Amino acid sequence: MTTGTSNRYDETNIQTMELVYGRGYMSAGGDEEVARIVGTVRIANKKVLDIGCGLGGAVISLVRDHGAAHVHGIDIDDGLLNRAAQLVEAARVSERVTLTSTRPGPLPFDPASFDVVYVTATSCHVENLSVFFQEIHRVLNPGGRLIGGEWFKGENNSAYRIWDTLLRDRGLNFSFVDQPNFEQALRAGGFSTISIADRTLATMNLAEGYLRQVENKLYETLLSSLGEKGLASFMAWTRGRYQCFAEDGMRYGHFQAKKD
Numbered sequence: 592m593t594t595g596t597s598n599r600y601d602e603t604n605i606q607t608m609e610l611v612y613g614r615g616y617m618s619a620g621g622d623e624e625v626a627r628i629v630g631t632v633r634i635a636n637k638k639v640l641d642i643g644c645g646l647g648g649a650v651i652s653l654v655r656d657h658g659a660a661h662v663h664g665i666d667i668d669d670g671l672l673n674r675a676a677q678l679v680e681a682a683r684v685s686e687r688v689t690l691t692s693t694r695p696g697p698l699p700f701d702p703a704s705f706d707v708v709y710v711t712a713t714s715c716h717v718e719n720l721s722v723f724f725q726e727i728h729r730v731l732n733p734g735g736r737l738i739g740g741e742w743f744k745g746e747n748n749s750a751y752r753i754w755d756t757l758l759r760d761r762g763l764n765f766s767f768v769d770q771p772n773f774e775q776a777l778r779a780g781g782f783s784t785i786s787i788a789d790r791t792l793a794t795m796n797l798a799e800g801y802l803r804q805v806e807n808k809l810y811e812t813l814l815s816s817l818g819e820k821g822l823a824s825f826m827a828w829t830r831g832r833y834q835c836f837a838e839d840g841m842r843y844g845h846f847q848a849k850k851d
């Protein structure tokens with residue numbers, strides 16, 4: 592069964608993402624975005640699984656800011672998990688965190704192992720979304736919730752294709768779907784109570800803020816770490832993302848799905 596790609600974030604991708612998005616994050620919004628995704632879902636004293644935990648920012652926040660009893664972070668990339676382990680240690684939350692390297696495919700957990708599954712900017716790497724959600728449904732307790740944030744393909748296919756090419760040039764392969772197909776995959780995975788809140792405008796504003804930082808405050812730092820050519824490519828990527836949002840090539844949403 593294939594439910595993911597063997598995508599790789601190299602050292603440059605990691606460093607620049609952390610510089611722009613903040614310590615421990617590879618997606619927009621940092622701890623505040625985690626809080627928005629959590630919303631009114633009860634995390635305190637719950638067992639949480641973070642799939643595609645990356646550099647561990649959300650793992651730490653779910654324990655420290657939302658009182659999770661335990662967060663199990665999994666990722667297919669050992670380099671990211673090593674960095675996540677350092678950050679978890681530095682945040683002094685190690686006793687309530689487990690980090691595990693996994694492969695795309697069946698989740699290595701018994702049925703009904705978690706109260707909440709958190710997935711942000713990761714299902715876009717997954718080729719067979721229905722099977723991915725089926726697995727999440729299996730490992731959730733009855734009444735448990737899947738929460739997260741994800742990019743969706745927008746209406747403007749040519750704007751989307753420009754962005755997709757920029758990502759592939761950076762060695763990142765994604766399988767973005769539009770929101771109706773995402774919802775359909777959730778239903779096929781066994782979820783019936785589903786809600787998706789459109790966050791395109793807010794995320795586009797964040798993307799614009801990141802673009803301004805790269806052009807101004809972070810310019811010199813990025814120039815010395817990436818060199819002229821690397822910075823030019825990173826600028827094109829950051830601009831391309833904002834442009835893609837602005838032209839409806841991509842959308843962003845927060846989703847919730849309950850296991851009945």
Ligand SMILES: C[S@@+](CC[C@H](N)C(=O)[O-])C[C@H]1O[C@@H](n2cnc3c(N)ncnc32)[C@H](O)[C@@H]1O
Binds near residue numbers: 595644646694711716
């Ligand atoms: C854009 S990053 C987001 C990381 C983190 N969720 C965040 O918001 O900072 C996507 C992450 O998903 C991981 N990933 C991709 N496919 C995966 C899979 N099938 N299972 C687990 N992790 C996966 C990647 O290695 C990467 O860490």
